[in-house]
Amino acid sequence: MKRVIVFMLFALMIILSAATCKKSDNKKIDESVFNKVENARVPAEWEPHAATWMQWPAAHDASMQQAFSDIIKVVKEYEPMHLIATSEIAKVNAIRYLTSKGITQDNITWHIFTTDNSWLRDNGPIYVASGDKMLLQNWRFDGWGSSFGGDVDYNNDNEIPIHIGGYLGIEVEDRLGYILEKGNVEVNGKGVLLINWDCQKQRNPKFTKEQHETVLKNALGVTKIIWSYGHHADDGTYGHIDGIARFINENTVVIPDYGTTVETSIAETCRNEGFTVHIYPGDPNWLVGNGFVVGMGSNDNNDELKALLKQYFPTRDIYMIDAQEIAKNGGGVHCVTNDQPLLN
Secondary structure (H helix, E strand, O other): OHHHHHHHHHHHHHHHHHHHHHHHHHHOOOHHHHOOOOOEEOOOOOOOEEEEEEEOOOHHHHHHHHHHHHHHHHHOOOOOEEEEEOOHHHHHHHHHHHHHOOOOOOOEEEEEOOOOOOOHHHHOOEEEEEOOEEEEEEEEOOOHHHOOOOOOOOOOHHHHHHHHHHHHOOOEEEEEEEEOOHHHOEEOOOOEEEEEHHHHHHHOOOOOHHHHHHHHHHHHOOOEEEEEOOOOOOOOOOOOHHHOOEEEEOOEEEEEOOOOHHHHHHHHHHHHOOOEEEEEOOOOOOEEEOOEEEEEOOOOOHHHHHHHHHHHOOOOEEEEEOOHHHHHOOOOOHHHOEEEEOOO
């Protein structure tokens, strides 16, 4: 009899445990991520900027300081530059470094916010115009889903959008129920979003494709989503779109000639969707700003890349910088900058 009672109690525990797990699973998706922003629109990168933001490299990213300096030197001549340092000491050291490179502090504003890394494109905010106001969206950042290793700190980086919103006095919209990095968001400003599926699926595995699209359309105001599939084995971001396909105007997409199915597939998809596609013989991880483009330089065909960027952006000054140290760390010019649109 005792054995029967024990067995029944054990079975009851399993049933209750399963029910609890099922209930817990149902709660794992925060329904607020499906909230719709009325009249939402994410401006294209070539539209006017209010500023560009960067997080100054901490000690473990010190090898990138020269490339950061080269970016800052260009940007601050065209638009306000906001730099985030993780401490007052880090700020003093950064200013000393910039000064040694002949870079003055005019048009630079410093902020002291504790950070973990230097990739503000990904942990920073996404700006969304909603009617006559600008919203700052705070999506969850989890250190690239441990793609660069499970020891990557990110909790401080995850707070940066709140700090920026507080400084700017812009409403911060909580989207922490969904992981979205701005490096995987490429818009044409006219309702079309290019985004990589592998990245979003890896970051948010509980979401169906329909749920992914509902989240993105409701939050960003896009009406068409073009998915890129696949990623390079050595890409720690798991397929960020800013290394795969870039809009240069509302009707044209530029894709690098890396020669893999990742690029050929998205090129074919974009053509089938009615977009003009240009093939670019270099890294498309550039930054477009107010009157300028900062591109990823190359020892092999720098002049060719610069000439092509001038064709793509004929009214802007083109600068090619040596960003190999940024590339070695897993990104490019676009990855370490975060442009703040100007609300007309």
